Amino acid sequence: MSSEVLVERPHYDSRAVAQGVPVREPRVELDVPLPSSGSATAGYRSAKYSPAEWFSNYHAILERAGTNRHEAGSIQRESRALYQDAEAATVKTQAEGTRLLGERLQEIHYWKSELQQHIHQLLADTESLLVLKTRLEKALDATETPYAIATDNLNCRARRLGPDLVRDAVEEELLKEVDLIRSVQALLKRTTAQVVSQIKTNREAKQTLELDWSDKYQAYSFDDHGGRCSNMSPDTQHHPSSATMQDQVCNSRSWTKFTQDNLSKAGQEEQATNSLRLLVEQVLQDTTHDLRVQCSSVDRAFSQRCAELIEAKAQLEMKLAQNLEQIGAQERSIVAIQQAIHNKEAPLRVAQSRLHLRSLRPNMELCRDEPQFSLEGELRQIDAILASLRQQLSEARGSLSQLEESRVTLEKDVSCKSHSLFIEREKCTTRRRRYPAVSTLSGY
Missing domain, CATH: 1.20.58 (Methane Monooxygenase Hydroxylase; Chain G, domain 1)
Structure with missing residues (x-):
């Protein structure tokens, strides 16, 4: 044969097919007849291979198959070691995660207990302040009677007659009593305002602790449910985006500090409540004592004045x-x-x-x-x-x-x-x- 026409065969990658990679189809080009020595034999030799090409082709196939087999065996050994290591690492990591979740549950339970304790304490403090507020209001209302009595005494004594309309010791004591009652009323009003403000602050602190406790309750529920999950749990699902770091997420230190700050604020309010409770008790005790002492002074002055009036009236x-x-x-x-x-x-x-x-005697008879x-x-x-x-x-x-x-x-x-x-x-x-x-x- 004076010339040979060779046609390129498509490349076939068995490794790519085994791995599932789509094989790119070769570009198909139009057959263009090559010039030959004679146009009579061109149609009989256009698609034929030589024996050398035939031997070369199947030897190449055998060599490629052997190479692919060795590569597949190596990949199988590597895969076996890889999934064994991955399984061990996964089990270890999952066990570590379960342990950390357990520790986290204990930590949440501790802070939750602390929050609940302070919530109950704030609730009890608020109730005690409400009782004190009621007592202050009753005490303030009770001062209206002494004030009415003192002013009525002054008005009645203003109707005294003549020289008895005098500014005596009784009137001085009554004026002192009126001033004392007014100052006591002002003090009770200021103390009541302090108690109301402290009640509001306690409720705000209690609300903050309750919100924190509620968040920890939900977090405890989620972590407890997550800690009970296993590879055999039927309710696990894929959440690809769950591992993505979210914005504005706190760390453990800031998480602990947040609760500690809330508890510290609650402790300050509890101390303020105790101090205010002692102050209110002292205020009520002092005002009651002062009013009763002044009342006794006025009564003594009235008794002395009545005795003076009785003595003066008798005289x-x-x-x-x-x-x-x-x-x-x-x-x-x-x-x-x-x-x-x-x-x-x-x-x-x-x-x-x-x-x-x-004098009627005549003449010389009129003698002395x-x-x-x-x-x-x-x-x-x-x-x-x-x-x-x-x-x-x-x-x-x-x-x-x-x-x-x-x-x-x-x-x-x-x-x-x-x-x-x-x-x-x-x-x-x-x-x-x-x-x-x-x-x-x-x-x-």
């Missing part, structure tokens, strides 16, 4: 009785003086008549003899006695007028003292018997 009544007796005596004395003056009228007429008759001197002396004596009696009558009448004025003054003062004593004993002291007891002022 005035005694003096009034003496005055009335003296008025009676003076009136009788005036009547006696008037009778004495009246009794001198007859002797005066007699003396004056004698002198008049003797001894009877004349006696009659003139008698007349002068009667005139002097009458003048003295009239002067005494005037003085007695002036004294009687003064005694009458003193009587009126004494009667007015006795009436004033009686009115003041009625206000002190019947109005004020009786009203003060309604003063609240110690238990009521303490908010019980």
